[in-house]
Amino acid sequence: MKIPYLTLVQPVSNKTYNIMPLKKIIVRKKTKYQDVVIADLDEYGISLILDGYIQSTESDEYIYHEVLVHPAMVTHPKPEKVLVIGGGEGATVREVLKHNTVKHVVMVDIDGELIELAKKYLECMHKGAFYDPRLKLVIADGKEYVETTNEKFDVVILDLTDPYSSKLSLELYKEKFYRKVRDILADDNGIIVTQAGSSFFFENVYRKVLEAVKSAFPLIREYNVWIPSFSYACNFILASLKLDPLNLTVEQVERILKERNVNTKFYSARTHIAILNTPIYRNPLIQT
Numbered sequence: 001m002k003i004p005y006l007t008l009v010q011p012v013s014n015k016t017y018n019i020m021p022l023k024k025i026i027v028r029k030k031t032k033y034q035d036v037v038i039a040d041l042d043e044y045g046i047s048l049i050l051d052g053y054i055q056s057t058e059s060d061e062y063i064y065h066e067v068l069v070h071p072a073m074v075t076h077p078k079p080e081k082v083l084v085i086g087g088g089e090g091a092t093v094r095e096v097l098k099h100n101t102v103k104h105v106v107m108v109d110i111d112g113e114l115i116e117l118a119k120k121y122l123e124c125m126h127k128g129a130f131y132d133p134r135l136k137l138v139i140a141d142g143k144e145y146v147e148t149t150n151e152k153f154d155v156v157i158l159d160l161t162d163p164y165s166s167k168l169s170l171e172l173y174k175e176k177f178y179r180k181v182r183d184i185l186a187d188d189n190g191i192i193v194t195q196a197g198s199s200f201f202f203e204n205v206y207r208k209v210l211e212a213v214k215s216a217f218p219l220i221r222e223y224n225v226w227i228p229s230f231s232y233a234c235n236f237i238l239a240s241l242k243l244d245p246l247n248l249t250v251e252q253v254e255r256i257l258k259e260r261n262v263n264t265k266f267y268s269a270r271t272h273i274a275i276l277n278t279p280i281y282r283n284p285l286i287q288t
Helices: 061-075 091-096 112-121 142-148 175-183 203-216 250-259 269-276
Strands: 007-011 017-030 035-041 045-050 053-057 081-086 104-109 135-139 155-159 191-195 219-227 232-240
Touching (some): 007 053, 045 112, 053 061, 061 155, 061 191, 061 219, 061 232, 061 250, 061 269, 081 142, 091 104, 104 112, 112 135, 175 203, 203 219, 203 232, 219 269, 250 269
Parallel strands (some): 081 155, 104 135, 155 191
Antiparallel strands (some): 017 035, 035 045, 045 053, 191 232, 219 232
C-alpha cells in the first residue's frame, strides 16, 4: 500500500489507527481548551479535528447529527425549548432548528475561540444556524451552566467530545451531572440524549456512562450507527422520565416529520425504528 505524502493519522482506539489522505490544513489553533484543526481531507472534505480526534467531516456529519438529534426531538410531543451543550461546529443546532415547534435554543460551549473558527470556516456544517434568531449562544462551562440556570427545557442534547479522548467533557458524563440535567427538564415529557463514544473499542468507559445515565433516569434507550470517518459505530444514549421512542410507529414518525417540516438525508421514520432495534456493538475480546 502506498501511503500519501500528506496524511492524517486518526486514532480509532488505543491500538487502531486510520491513515487518511490530507489535501491541506486550513487552520490550526491551540485555544485555551483544546487543539483545533480544520482541514480538507481527500475523501471526507472539510473536517473538524479536536485534540487529534475527528469530530465532524463534510461528507458524513449529517449521519451523526441527524441521529443524535431527531430521535429525541421526534419523541417529544412539542419541543419548544432545547438546550445543546457542545456541538461547536453548529450542526447540532442546525438539526434542532429544523423543527418548526422550536421557539428557543440555548447552545452552551466552553470554547469561544472554536465557535468563531466554526462560524468562519465551517459554514458547510452550520448552514447559518449560528445566526438564527431563535438561538442564544452562551460561552461557558456546560456543567456550570446546568448547575446555575433558571431555565427549563423540553429536550437536552449533549454533543460532547468523547469521554476517553479528552478531559474537557469528563465531568459531563457522570451521575451527578445527569441528575442536574434531569432537574432542568420542563416536565415529565423531558428527554435528554448524549453521544457516548464507542462501546466496541471502549467498553469499560461506555458502561460507566450508561450506568451513570441509568442512575438518573427511569427510561433508557441505547442505539448506535456507523460513522465512516470515525471508523466505528458511534453510540448514543437517550433517557427520559416517561416517553419511549420505541413506542412510536413508522406512520407516527412520518407524520411528525411532515407536520414539523423536517427534511433529512439519513434519518427517517424507518431509520428511527431500525437504529433503536439494532444491537449494540461490543468486542468480546476486550475484557470488561
